[in-house]
Amino acid sequence: MSTERNYDEQLTVKFTYPMPYRWSVGEHGSVFFNEIKKNRRFVGVRCPSCGMVYVPPRRVCGPCFRELDEIVPLTDEGTIVAFSTVNYPFLDPATGVQRPIPYTYGYIRLDGADNIFSHIINETDVSKIQVGMKVKAVFREPEQMQGNIQDIKHFDIIG
Numbered sequence: 182m183s184t185e186r187n188y189d190e191q192l193t194v195k196f197t198y199p200m201p202y203r204w205s206v207g208e209h210g211s212v213f214f215n216e217i218k219k220n221r222r223f224v225g226v227r228c229p230s231c232g233m234v235y236v237p238p239r240r241v242c243g244p245c246f247r248e249l250d251e252i253v254p255l256t257d258e259g260t261i262v263a264f265s266t267v268n269y270p271f272l273d274p275a276t277g278v279q280r281p282i283p284y285t286y287g288y289i290r291l292d293g294a295d296n297i298f299s300h301i302i303n304e305t306d307v308s309k310i311q312v313g314m315k316v317k318a319v320f321r322e323p324e325q326m327q328g329n330i331q332d333i334k335h336f337d338i339i340g
């Protein structure tokens with residue numbers, strides 16, 4: 182009996198997997214997305230113990246394990262902490278649609294926050310992007326707001 186395998190072609194199984202779903206973003210998540218949708222501004226939450234400000238707001242401070250309830254306003258500007266310009270196409274998990282390439286994904290520290298917020302930076306020429314640059318959020322038009330992360334179209338580099 183031979184153990185040799187001879188496959189002349191790779192086979193694939195093609196199928197469509199429709200999977201509509203939704204989930205609760207929670208109390209703090211609702212405050213966060215409603216502030217963006219209705220007032221076009223960011224909010225975070227401050228820890229009463231260590232003073233860390235998190236955006237998006239979360240229920241518990243990781244280092245302190247304190248419950249967080251103090252919602253604080255933030256600006257729509259921040260600083261690039263890291264970035265990556267993506268040239269490989271894949272489905273955007275937020276939309277289920279392939280994002281046109283290239284695009285730049287950035288880690289941004291919003292002014293007044295202590296953690297890092299990630300979103301698209303509206304620049305794909307890596308020679309024009311540097312860590313430490315200032316960015317500003319660009320929101321959808323008011324009539325297009327839906328109360329989700331896509332309400333922020335991207336961040337523009339402002340300096």
Ligand SMILES: [Zn+2]
Nearest residue numbers: 228231242245
């Ligand atoms: Zn804390």
